[in-house]
Amino acid sequence: MTPPAASAATPEGWRTWVAGARPRTLPAAVVPVLVGTAAATGVIDVIPWRAAAAGVVALALQIGTNFANDYSDGVRGTDDPGRRTGPVRLVGWGLKAPGAVKRAALLCFATAALAGVALAIAVGPELLVVGAAAIAAGWFYTGGSHPYGYYGFGELFVFVFFGVVATVGSTYAQTESLTALALVASVPVGLLATALLVVNNLRDIPGDTHAGKRTLAVRLGDVRTRWLYVGMLVAAFACIPLLAGGFGRPAAAAALVGVVVARQPVLRVLEGAEGAALVLVLSLTGRVQLVTGLLLAGGLWLSA
Numbered sequence: 001m002t003p004p005a006a007s008a009a010t011p012e013g014w015r016t017w018v019a020g021a022r023p024r025t026l027p028a029a030v031v032p033v034l035v036g037t038a039a040a041t042g043v044i045d046v047i048p049w050r051a052a053a054a055g056v057v058a059l060a061l062q063i064g065t066n067f068a069n070d071y072s073d074g075v076r077g078t079d080d081p082g083r084r085t086g087p088v089r090l091v092g093w094g095l096k097a098p099g100a101v102k103r104a105a106l107l108c109f110a111t112a113a114l115a116g117v118a119l120a121i122a123v124g125p126e127l128l129v130v131g132a133a134a135i136a137a138g139w140f141y142t143g144g145s146h147p148y149g150y151y152g153f154g155e156l157f158v159f160v161f162f163g164v165v166a167t168v169g170s171t172y173a174q175t176e177s178l179t180a181l182a183l184v185a186s187v188p189v190g191l192l193a194t195a196l197l198v199v200n201n202l203r204d205i206p207g208d209t210h211a212g213k214r215t216l217a218v219r220l221g222d223v224r225t226r227w228l229y230v231g232m233l234v235a236a237f238a239c240i241p242l243l244a245g246g247f248g249r250p251a252a253a254a255a256l257v258g259v260v261v262a263r264q265p266v267l268r269v270l271e272g273a274e275g276a277a278l279v280l281v282l283s284l285t286g287r288v289q290l291v292t293g294l295l296l297a298g299g300l301w302l303s304a
Contacts, residue, residue, distance in 0.1 A: 011088065016095050017104070019088040022066045024286045028162045028193040029062035030055065031293030035189050036170025038297040039182040042304030043175050050122065054170045056115040057131065062162070064108030065138035069149075071101040072142040078211040087279075109135045119173055130169060134161050152216040154201070155194050163190015181247045184239065185300070188255075191236035192289040198229045199269065199285055203278035226269050233262050233288070240296065244303075252299035258292030 011019045037051045067090075074091020075098050090096040116131035137157050141149040148157065167186035171179055201208070201217035202225045208218050217225040237259055244253040265284035273281055 020090040027290040029058040032166035034297035036167040038300035040174035060112035067105035159190040162193040188236035188239040195232040249303035251303040255296035
């Protein structure tokens with residue numbers, strides 16, 4: 001089995017695993033931890049090791065979910081190389097054995113669990129429940145007999161776990177309490193993370209339709225999915241003045257600079273970018289999330 005022609009420069013060796021981890025999606029793991037930790041400043045003195053452990057949990061969950069998705073879609077035959085563009089598929093393209101990819105996913109989930117246990121010992125057993133739910137959600141996104149990602153619930157999973165749970169959880173790991181600031185801050189974080197999945201699924205509408213994968217993008221169709229993507233970015237930036245003004249954190253308004261970065265991917269989506277052209281939009285969306293998240297976290301911290 002050979003990869004699509006559009007991906008002729010297929011990585012080899014350890015670079016194959018790096019590509020399979022889908023680096024473009026990793027801002028979705030880093031940003032909520034940074035924002036959630038910054039939201040804790042001014043309440044208590046931040047405990048560095050807890051922030052680091054939360055970062056390990058988020059990154060390991062993201063990479064583990066990516067490998068689990070690769071494994072499950074690959075063994076189902078959803079990642080047919082003749083109909084797919086975009087990031088490397090390890091199993092679907094025949095680059096790695098299914099068992100090896102499954103073990104990689106489980107290793108990442110185990111890493112997340114170990115870091116989560118350390119946090120639970122310091123903070124409370126409630127984090128074990130949250131962590132177990134996150135791992136289960138990552139696996140059953142495309143795994144199991146009834147993967148919820150195949151029924152249009154993937155975006156909800158991303159918003160909840162890589163928006164609300166990761167952001168609020170990172171604050172909770174520091175303060176050991178729930179705060180309104182963290183909850184509101186989790187909304188733009190979650191919307192930007194979900195926008196990554198929306199544009200990914202927009203690109204995959206033809207292949208997913210053929211494979212019977214009823215993602216939200218497949219259900220909405222091409223045009224409405226494009227407007228969903230734009231709407232998520234608009235809504236994310238609309239939340240920032242509320243954070244800056246409503247919680248006495250004016251420097252958080254610096255995150256509005258992300259609007260400038262968002263202009264290019266929004267225009268490309270509205271102009272009808274398809275297939276391989278949406279791979280660039282995915283990368284640009286990750287940049288929007290990273291720039292906006294860094295500025296938001298920095299603003300929250302400076303204003304504390």
